[in-house]
Amino acid sequence: MARNLEQLQKQYQSTTANGKMGGGPRGRGHGGMPGGKPKDTKQTVKRLFGYVGGYKYHFIVVFMCLIITTLTSSAGTYFLKPILDNLTGSVGESSDFAHSIIASLTSVIDFGGLSPLMRYTICGVIILGFIYVVSSLSTYIQSKIMLHISQNALEKIRGELFDKVQTLPVRFHDSRTTGELMSRFTNDVDNIGVMLDSALISVVSGSATLICTLIFMLYTNVPLTVITIVFLPIFARGGIAIGKMSRKYYRGQQAALGAVNGYIEESVTGQKVVKVFNHEDECVEEFNTLNADLREKQFSAQFYGGIMGPVMGNLNKVSYAITAGVGGILCILTHFGSIDSSSVMSLTFGGLTAFMSFAAHFSRPVNEVSMQMNSVFSALAGAERVFAVLDEQPETDSTESIELKDVKGYVELKDVTFGYNPDKVILKNIFLVAKPGHKVAFVGSTGAGKTTVTNLISRFYDIDSGTITVDGTDVSKIKRKSLRSNIAMVLQDTHLFTGTVMENIRYGRLDATDEEVIEAAKTASAHSFIMRLSDGYNTLLEGDGANLSQGQRQLLNIARAAVSKAPILILDEATSSVDTRTEKHIEHGMDRLMKNRTTFVIAHRLSTIRTADEILVLENGEIIERGNHDELLEKQGRYYELYTGAVELE
DSSP: OOOOHHHHHHHHHOBOTTSOOOOOTTSOOOOBOOSSSOOOHHHHHHHHHTTSTTOHHHHHHHHHHHHHHHHHHHHHHHTHHHHHHHHTTOGGGOOSHHHHHHHHHHHHSOOTTOOHHHHHHHHHHHHHHHHHHHHHHHHHHHHHHHHHHHHHHHHHHHHHHHHHHHHSOHHHHHTSOHHHHHHIIIIIHHHHHHIIIIIHHHHHHHHHHHHHHHHHHHHHOHHHHHHHHHTHHHHHHHHHHHHHHHHHHHHHHHHHHHHHHHHHHHHHHTHHHHHHTTOHHHHHHHHHHHHHHHHHHHHHHHHHHHSHHHHHHHHHHHHHHHHHHHHHHHHHHHHTTSSOTTSTTOOOHHHHHHHHHHHHHHHHHHHHHHHHHHHHHHHHHHHHHHHHHHTSOOOOOOTTOBOOOSOOOOEEEEEEEEOSBTTBOOEEEEEEEEOTTOEEEEEEOTTSSHHHHHHHHTTSSOOSEEEEEETTEEGGGBOHHHHHTTEEEEOSSOOOOSEEHHHHHHTTOTTOOHHHHHHHHHHTTOHHHHHTSTTGGGOEEOTTTTTSOHHHHHHHHHHHHHHHTOSEEEEESTTTTSOHHHHHHHHHHHHHHHTTSEEEEEOSOGGGGTTOSEEEEEETTEEEEEEOHHHHHHHTSHHHHHHHTSSOOO
């Protein structure tokens, strides 16, 4: 039966009360990404702009270009006034700076036999052309610089995010889907980029244009400016109200998008499982549930974000109509002498044309800013989700942590108790001693705690109580990198990277020579099949080793462990993906791999651990039996039942 929306949301975008995660390697637990409770928008903005704070001189140039663009844009509009007044025969009434500049240019340039009207008009057009060229050039410069700033900022954000992910504990990754985490690197960072590329400069430019236009409007006609300003509070109230609604829905949209990405990634990766169990219909149904939820949230976000422009536009049209009506009356009264030309109420035809252009410019920044708020809200929601990852606590070592040297491989666990969640204990009072060169095997039902023991030895998780020591040193006092450099691990799930066979084996020890890599492959019995590949060790692996069989991929993982030369080896169901024939083929290679290493083996096939120095049988997080193969068979207890098939591993 397909899960409902509530179950799917809990799985793919779950959030605990404190925004942190829990859970263990066998389950998702509870994620820690924001999606419901609003965050501090001011703090998010402040933190986001911290990424562009190092470009002080760039911003000075951008600010200067912004001023030039704003002034030239407004000045170009105002220069229409004397040109049009000249054409209507009222230029003589003009005494402002625009008329003075055009008149000065007319007196300098010799136009031959052209009339004063034509000379004045041509000079006006020349000045307008120069103004718009300067405006275009400054716009180009500021756009290019802002693009440089934004892309550098995005590079820094992605770099920090990727670096952070590398430092986060396994607990973090165990509690999140890959797709949901990938959404931070793609959708969220891209939304931030859109804001920094265009929305930010549009908001700043719009604000500057608004101020500059207001000044020119006051200079042109005070009464009409007052009428236009009256509508500002209405614009502001409408924008704020719609903005609050938009922010809420944009956060929900980003969270729902992360859930959809997570589900898609998981479903596509597990297509073989989906098909073999005929789960296609349920998979489609669950996706449709998440997809419908995303559609509804996107509709709400886009609707409230999209109506801001039309609402502001309609309010502007009302303001424009009233201003045009009053301006037309003033223009007529001025033309027929009812209003003195020196009065603040006077308005010429050119002045009315310029003012109405200013009125349009005055509302245009408001509309542009309101339209860009979609990008701003989406970017802020994405930034919150990115910062949520950056704020996660990384794996850290104390200042007293030491480096391991000349490790022999003596591992001891004393009274170890651990639970992935505080309310559920997985391991209870575990005690074991693994001497250098010995092989310790773990047997037990699924969920008994076998893998958990090896996770604790590697310090993927820290124990709740007890001690774990390597060569007598408590692992909590050892630097994690130093500890893990002395541990090689072959997991049940293989993972190969894009690159050659040689590079993938060398991943176990980057300074290994080609000869050492080949020797490691021989140890793992992988050399023969590698040599049969098209380019041998230089064969390029595709999509996590998709051009190899499952058994071949596992052999490369075993070779990777062999080349590491780590004194401690962990084999977690290492041969579970290898058929019986292949398993027999690599048995001697595995013996060579484990020679002189302290080895911990987890295996369902009990035949593979008969040579273990000690076998520990775990049930419900406790060791119920211990001994070698013969000793445990003599006891005729749980191990005997498992080995003889009286009971089966669950």
